[in-house]
Amino acid sequence: MPSLPGEDAGPQNVPAIEVSNLRKSYDGKPAVRNLNFSVARGDIVALLGGNGAGKTTTIAMLLGVLIPTAGEIRVLGTDMRRNRHAVLPRMNFSSPYVGMPARLSVEENLIVYANLYGLRKVKDRVRAMAEELNLQDLLKTPLGKLSAGQKTRASLAKSLINEPELLLLDEPTASLDPDTADWVRSYFKAYRDRTGATILLASHNMTEVERICSDVMMMKDGRIADQGTPAELITRFGRQNLEEVFLDIARSPTAAFPNVEAVP
């Protein structure tokens, strides 16, 4: 793991995310089965998988808005089940599928969330975020009147308002044009390089993952079917790119993958 800005001794040495024996069932139907993984500080890691593979469920449990059926989650060294409010100020989340109040302007939304995250000098922080994400001209515009790309930038500003040490993203570039998507990816990388933050993203976009992620976890039927660097996975499956690996995993029976843990 390369040493990154912000990494030093003490609690910084514990992984950003540690998940052990994590399970989630809805009315007896398993959605996530016995997940075990950890994400080192400063990494950008992708959670890949088809629809219903368990990516969003996993992210929701990491955020503490979904209670696991069993297992343990430690985020930045803190047990999420017992003490999630201690660590929530240090993490954040963005998804095009989770809204913010559409009637409030971009500025009002950011002021509200800056207060919820307990920031000092709220207006200065909002101004800084607007500058960083090129939102100055949109600050007074209601969120509901923004284009998809502008909304993504506003949502990103909200997710970075507290300068999180751990950023969770659910399909961050869905429905964006290639230019905006490219800008967003570059921004994530620059943010990680500048702050040493850890980023875990769920995505269907293989090009995106190959470009910015150091590690990939392939999920299928609520399990991790395989994991490694994009290059390792491509080599292991004898394919040209990550998309072909994704299709191999998605279209084959789960038992075909030796790395899948034998769980009921």
Place this chain on the structure above:
Amino acid sequence: MTGGVAQRIWGMVLRNAFVLRKSWPRLLDLAYWPTFQLLLWGFLSTFLLTNSSWIAQASGVLISAVLLWDVLFRSNLGLSLTFLEEMWARNLGQLFISPLRPIEMIAALMVISFIRTLISVTPAAFLAMPFFGVWVFDLGIGLAAFFFNLLAMGWAVGLLVSGLILRLGLGAENLCWFVIFLIAPITGIYYPVSVLPEWLQPLSWVLPSTYVFEGMRAVLFEKVFHWDLFFGAVGLNIVYLAVCGGVFLYMFRVAREKGLLLQQGE
């Protein structure tokens, strides 16, 4: 970056203040119904003054009842609609991945409900004087006692309703309006509890609002503030707030177990 409970509650209050300050139709809507009710019942009681010996003993009785009922109704709506707005905006997920705790959300909802109730009933309270010669502030210390008891009961009902909507989804949003009306016929708003059939009266006396409306009539007819009625309302409100707050927190936990927080919306 170490803001505390007060800042998070303030953040939620701001979120609603931003909505209210830019929407005059919303502000108008808040004040419109209480004023409309006041005028309707005010003219009715003016008519009854000359035709009913009971009303004639205290000319402000119906008007005061209308205004106090609106405190209860608006307090309930102020809390439950504010919560519903977060569901309509699909914002619950965002709120609860922030450090905001459910108990802080409840506190914020109460503050917002208080503000919305004041905006709703204040114009009607002042209009009662020029239109009907009724100055509700003549109720004296009783007015504050009645107001805060009804406010608290509205919060309790609003918390219960919000918890149920969180669990059942937006298909149940009409609960906001009709749950509070379930109690209207039996809580003695416009008539004494003694008017109800005997078998129904015990049910009426388990409602804090019944103590308030009976207390209001005692002030207007007997010029006496009944402390026993006041403490009866306070005691029941404490129980109602504890139970309904507990139901809300339980439903919140169920929502976290079932993954409802990230899925809510139309």
